[in-house]
Amino acid sequence: RGVGDLDAAHADPSSPPVAVLHLEGAEAIDPGLETLELWHAAGLRSLGPVWSRPNDFAHGVPFISPSSPDTGPGLTAAGSALVRRCADLGIVVDLSHLNERGFWDVARLDAGPLVASHSGAHALCPTSRNLTDEQLDAVGASGGLVGVVFACPFLRADMADDADTPVELIADHARHVADRIGVDHVALGSDFDGATLPREMGGVAGLPMLLSALTRTGFTGDDLAAVAWDNWRRVLGDWWGPDT
Numbered sequence: 001r002g003v004g005d006l007d008a009a010h011a012d013p014s015s016p017p018v019a020v021l022h023l024e025g026a027e028a029i030d031p032g033l034e035t036l037e038l039w040h041a042a043g044l045r046s047l048g049p050v051w052s053r054p055n056d057f058a059h060g061v062p063f064i065s066p067s068s069p070d071t072g073p074g075l076t077a078a079g080s081a082l083v084r085r086c087a088d089l090g091i092v093v094d095l096s097h098l099n100e101r102g103f104w105d106v107a108r109l110d111a112g113p114l115v116a117s118h119s120g121a122h123a124l125c126p127t128s129r130n131l132t133d134e135q136l137d138a139v140g141a142s143g144g145l146v147g148v149v150f151a152c153p154f155l156r157a158d159m160a161d162d163a164d165t166p167v168e169l170i171a172d173h174a175r176h177v178a179d180r181i182g183v184d185h186v187a188l189g190s191d192f193d194g195a196t197l198p199r200e201m202g203g204v205a206g207l208p209m210l211l212s213a214l215t216r217t218g219f220t221g222d223d224l225a226a227v228a229w230d231n232w233r234r235v236l237g238d239w240w241g242p243d244t
Helices: 003-011 035-043 077-089 102-109 133-140 168-181 204-216 221-240
Strands: 020-022 046-050 116-118 145-149 188-191
Touching: 035 077, 035 133, 077 102, 077 221, 102 133, 102 168, 102 204, 116 188, 133 145, 145 221, 168 188, 168 204, 204 221
Parallel strands: 020 046, 116 145, 145 188
Antiparallel strands: none
């Protein structure tokens, strides 16, 4: 359960898919964090403290458009303890769905590279779910990354939940993040589990279409390798530490 497992699968085309166990929302974890240890033992390696609602740890952004991500209070005391313990255990803390004050609370804890697994650029689509340029700057300064989301209402300037959204808008968000904080902090974020995605891309079989769109916005071959694999590998390794 480490980067070595990812490397082995990546190097072997016949390998079955390898997944990272992630929880979106920490409702399954008690405020005393006893169950966090159980989840870690079972293979948990990534955790978003919230989905888009409040819980014992933090406040998620409601789906409001247009809106700033500054929608309420930050981390609770239990939330700060959760972030610190995740850092101790090597569990990535995912900032997607967390409101802006919570984001800055996590940044101040300096637990590890800031990661937003599936978010977009607020400058291009002003929904509460996206990151402001100031938040992007913090992600870059920490050595973290933004997995660019594929969900149509988080891509479009009009925030419409419309499957006729062109794939080029995903590339535009990736381009904005890269221009702001560098290609080393851009990754693919998807959100295949229920969001409205661009119809022309469909599911994972359409990812080559996205890579072509990224090329058209100026990403080189080396850039594509970074966005599609290397950046995630680096940041996961920074959080997880050496394989055990």
